[in-house]
Amino acid sequence: MTINRKNKSKGRRNFIHQASGALGAIAVVSAGWPLVDQMNPSKDVEALSKIEVDLTELAEGKSKTVMWRGKPLFIKHRTNEEIVEANNVKIEDLPDPQTDKERVKNPKYLVLVGVCTHLGCVPASDKGEYKGWFCPCHGSHYDTSGRIRKGPAPTNLEIPPYVFTDDNTILVG
């Protein structure tokens, strides 16, 4: 009888301990989250993330760099040779296999985030072994479709979300 009651009160006590521990943990996590989340991009930074680019002045073979979300954006008006070259690779040979078609909306214009996928430097255009871009920081070579061919970068240059609003204008973001 007494033992039974003791056990019962022990079980109750354990329950109270665990319940208050769990509540305490929830309180700490929910109080801590704002302190951590304040470091994420703020509303104004998020709001600045759409831009429009006019392509009328961009001659064949030339490229243009604009700022988007604090990063350079490369827009390249490719020559026919460059387009052919981008289509003439065996997809299986690529470190990050992707066809050129998957990477463009209009094959004439290649739109890329100009940030090396290795550690974030800005690659130089028309350089490197594959005549696309070359990143000087640790030696990554990209081809005329912005795909990684050689060097430490793990993936192809990123394609930002964009749409053609008319034949000569794109909206990025």
Place this chain on the structure above:
Amino acid sequence: MKKENIKNSGSLLNWIDYRLPIISMLKHSAVDYPTPKNLNYWWNFGSLAGFFLLVQIITGIILSMHYTAHVDHAFSSIEHIMRNVNHGWLIRYVHMNGASFFFIVVYIHIFRGLYYGSYKAPRELLWWLGIIILLLMMATAFMGYVLPWGQMSFWGATVITNLFSAIPLIGESIVQWLWGGYSVDNPTLSRFYTLHFLLPFLIVGVVILHIVALHTHGSNNPLGIDRKGPQDSIPFHPYYTVKDFFGLGVALTIFFSVVFFAPDYLGHPDNYVPADPLKTPAHIVPEWYFLPFYAILRAIPDKLGGVIAMFSAIFVLFLLPWLDTSKVRSATFRPIYKILFWIFAIDAIILGWIGSKPAEGTYIIIGRLATSYYFLHFLILMPLLGYFEKTKPLPSSISKPVLAE
């Protein structure tokens, strides 16, 4: 009885000490503190490190009175410090070169520990606290270098924060969280400034723990054997205060020769070009004290692998007390370890040199060999050596060989 004496002796210091025992605490830990009598000059570097930490904090607080942490003003506020603020050039050059000297001193301090086996029982936690200080210093110096907002500041910050993007799945979100945006920008600069201000004071806290751990079992010594009795010790003051001050004099002579005659020698000219997010300099390098780790990062041709190798290069130091299986502490009595120690030191210098070179051709091959050797040393050679090395006989006490000389 004794307390009564102090209370009644009438001096102001005693009056204070009776109520707040700071004076007897200082006397206990910096005056009477019994120290092995055979310490050599390699034991100066601990107090030198403390000195340079103090210099960084004092000059840093002064710089912060004139510096503006905003992308539009940071670079020009540094030029303002250099040109307009009274003695601003001096204070900034002391802070800049003070960081370099802090690292030189701490690296020598660490290599002293490696040579004399100071990380072995019962000093494992002392060693751990030291590595934590090193990590905090690295974070502090990295964020400090971002503050002038030059080209190297910006691209160094970009490359180093991007290391975290190698983490699978959550890497990208972590990097945006660190940046407070989609690239290194004003939110990044302003939080780095806050943390750069804060971390040195955390270092002070860890240094205090480091010293508490040190004073619990006392200093190791060049022979690496425990003290047998009071005949093996001398009081810290005046013997080691004098020795430390002499070393400080030498260090300050070298330090101020650099500050006055070659203040930009250890820096990089590209950092006098304002940050440009659209143009990466052709050859970016970190500050010299990060070069060996940078070489290890680049030696691995895979992004995640490189990042893991770089962090492991420091974390392997935490395991050293258990990787080293030898019972003997000091390299003086370990003929093979003594050679391996110097090979390792040269390997670290080679890594530093490779880190400063572009990643191409033979540099890549040398970098990979040197990186392999770095890990070979800790993970294979140190554990095996304890079993195969024939160590020399240890002296029976510290006083023995000293008196025999």
